[in-house]
Amino acid sequence: MISFLILIGIVICFSAILALALNFQWGLGGMVNFGLTGFYALGAYSSALLMLKAGANTFVAALGAMAIVAAVCGLVAFVTLRVTEEDYFAIVTLGVGEMLRLVALNEDWLTKGALGLTGVPRPFGAAIPPQYYQYFLLALAMTLLLATLWFLGRLARSPFGRLVRAVREDDVVAATLGKNVLWVRVRIFAIGGAIIGLAGSLHGFYYQYIDPTQFSNIVIAYAFMAVIAGGRGAHRGAILGAAIVMLLLEGSRFLKDVIPALDSDRLAAIRVIMIGAGLILLLIYRPQGFFREYRLRADFK
């Protein structure tokens, strides 16, 4: 039981980091990332490949993954935001995420396709005896989560954070004040990307193997649930949301033992249905605690 809780705890931590990234890009920056799953996969694969193919150690691999995802996110933001509004941006991120998933599935020479990558190293894997490793990983994950939280908090209180809020509130005004709105947005999206990369690396460290099935719609559904359930104000909310979502849904694995008619496909389907319904119900019934809608256009007068 303790073991189970520790393992869940680790998963909660990196899921929370992913939720924080979404919260940052969307809640603070007003840019909703519908391709989250794809970028997460990019982070996980990058980190694993840097270790397996380039022989990097776990630390460097994680940093590398963060850099790669940040770069791709920044690029997408740069190319798209110059010319478009929030709806199109959402569609583009959806498409890019899908593209990334396809690359993971099809580029066998790089990613081993559907077979996935096995034997992903973990930090200090050799140094710590296996029976204690989970404690270490939990501590590491929690530390990284807290570090991310601290970083985002610092960022929010910094001049950049004020700039971000100004742009989000009224980008027309911000632009007339001479702020380079596009560049601010690109940076927001890129920073979010780095955090996604971090979450992806942790994913790899935890599971020690990476395959395309780990990156299905459930991931982005979890993340949205966490962010929306957590509500505004606090990145802390996203973490709480992630914890609740994870516990509820991992806990539902036990349903299989209780209801024999449910095979794993059906169980997986039910979980997604529950998350989807939960998402919609939250949106309808919990508008407070849900951050203000970002509008690029001036309000109807």
Added chain:
Amino acid sequence: MSNILRVTALHAGYGAGDILKGVDLELAAGSILTIIGPNGSGKSTLAKTLAGLLPARAGTIELDGRSLNGLGAPKRVLAGISYVPQEYNVFRNLTVLENLKIAREFMGANGKAARGRDDGLEELFPELPKHYRIAAGNLSGGQRQMLAFACALAGRPKLLILDEPSAGLSPILTREVFERVERVNRSGVSILMIEQNAIEALRISQSCVVLNGGRVRACASAREVLGMKDLNSIYLGDASNRI
């Protein structure tokens, strides 16, 4: 003479505060009322609230004795109010004919859509038919204004609300617009007009209301207002309008 429109203590706004802070006004049936006032006084907000695009936060609106409170814009159209916004007052992606068809199909006092072409619009706006197949967005400003005007009349409204009908038009076109307004009025439609081009508008109006800061500041006959020297400088628009 009875009042076609009676507004009492009307409050409305968009965000935190109210823009209309208790407007009272009356419009006698069959007459033309012009509302003037500086920018930001709430004239357009008043028009939108009367039309039903903005919910009233307090107060009442009565059309021909019947309360409009709680009715959405489409139902108000059926009750007999017709509104021409200042901008974006035609469906740009639809042709002129389609614009008219929509107006005829969906508007209609007495709850029935006006049928057929017996609404006299072709006589009143003879220049329209030759543009029937042109997309409304491709018309000139003056032609669009006329189309908007025509559509607003399709349902034979009791009250027509015009928000700055002469905005952006040349003096000749402005004169034409006001001539049509007079003709329409003579056929029995009461008219409430918001105008910056106050002099021209007041010349064809019977009464005038001065709006400022969301409240009615003065209300008099048009002739009286035209004669007032001290209101001229503040409320009657730019210098070219001075008598």
Added chain:
Amino acid sequence: MLQTAFNGVVTGVIMALPALAVTLLFGVLKFPNFAVGAMMTVAAYLAFALNAQLGWPLAAATVAAAVAMGALCIGIDQLTFRPLRERGAITLMVASLGLGFILENVARFAYGNTARSFAIELARPFRFADVRMNHEQMITIAVSSAAMIAMWVLLTRLPMGRAMRAVADNPSLALVRGIESPRVIRWTWFLAGVLLALGGVLIGMDRALEPPMGSNYLISVFGAAILGGLGSPLGAFVGALVIGVVSELSTLVIAPNYRIGIPLLAIAVILVFRPQGLFGQPYIRR
């Protein structure tokens, strides 16, 4: 290559229906609806249930599924999107994403992950000018064309069709011209549901029925609608054909699995050079 182009035309006409649904929904409801893929899936499975399990001929099953889907869409809108109407495009998009997950997994729950097929008679394909065409493809072209023509008539000749275009053009003006927006919204959803059902069945005929069948087309359908111009029915048709043909032709030079890159590229190019698409009008957000 002619064969590939023909296959592209078939793919294009299949996509034209959901692309039109997307464009209608966007025009009237003002947000991109990411559940349309899963809606096609559900409708296809509905037709499957009637056809393969209850023995109905596919045509009858399709009609029934189309009407059912239309009604279902109205219901879904009442439950899911209406409460969120005032909340802005992003909220609605997220809700539509969640809805898509629900619908797709309802299908998965009911029918599992194995691919299924409709119960239709096999017929020998015929050749015309070196191009092999099978019966399903001909039916697809016929059905889709008929549906597009019917939609064109509806949108240009019928009052409700004009009302839909009016609401897409200028929602507040539509209100003061006597158009009740709930009615228009209901009709839009019904028509979208019918179009999506037809599209779903055609996909099921062309490939197979499996839970991701509709979502696989999501990006392509949006690409088609955006290329043609969001809000332009003619654009949806043309955009779908272009995306369909180019995607198929692209398989001659790049790996088939990356077909999805074509609509993505189209979206990117359109956004940079002509955001309103081929036939769209720049939508003035006020």
